[in-house]
Amino acid sequence: MKRASSLVILAILAGLGMGLTYWAQRSSAPHITGEQRLIDSRNLLDLLPPDSYDNQPLEQPLTLENITLTNSTLLGGYRATKADKPYAVLLRCQTLGYAGAIELLIAIDSNGRLVGVKTLKQSETPGLGARIADWPNAWLQMFSGKSRAEPGDNGWALKKDQGQFDQIAGATITSRAVINATHDALRYFDEHRQPLLGNPSHE
Known part of the structure; x- marks a missing residue:
């Protein structure tokens, strides 16, 4: 019992x-x-000045998925707006570096200028290409303010490839991959500006 x-x-x-x-x-x-x-939100949106948007960009994803570009693949994107007007588009893209895939977040304002570029994932060589993962990142900051027209399509390359950009020391392939992917994003934005910026109040 x-x-x-x-x-x-x-x-x-x-x-x-x-x-x-x-x-x-x-x-x-x-x-x-x-x-x-x-x-x-902090990881993805710290590319943008805090007072530049007042929406929740991560809650307004763009319908981009696995779009193949010349040197990279678009994985997705978001739109940042202020007072219902588009401020910037954030494009997540993937490209192939020296040791594997590199995932970038590229912010482009409504005028087609780069707000910033950030590395989200990478598997490059420690001490060399892996430095693209540092944040803030002095090398990636050199792209801020650039556009497809400035320096122009031919300028979006390493100086050793007759372009306008320095490379990360000892990481030519990594540097070239990031520059090409950033150029891809700018071209895509330029060719799809209207649907990317859209009009949030009518979605």
């Missing part, structure tokens, strides 16, 4: 334990999701 009672008590306690665990997971899930969204 005592054994049966003990088994019943153990079963009740186990049930309570599972119930409490389930409740704790359910109640903390929104908090965890919110924290992850905040981390993603």
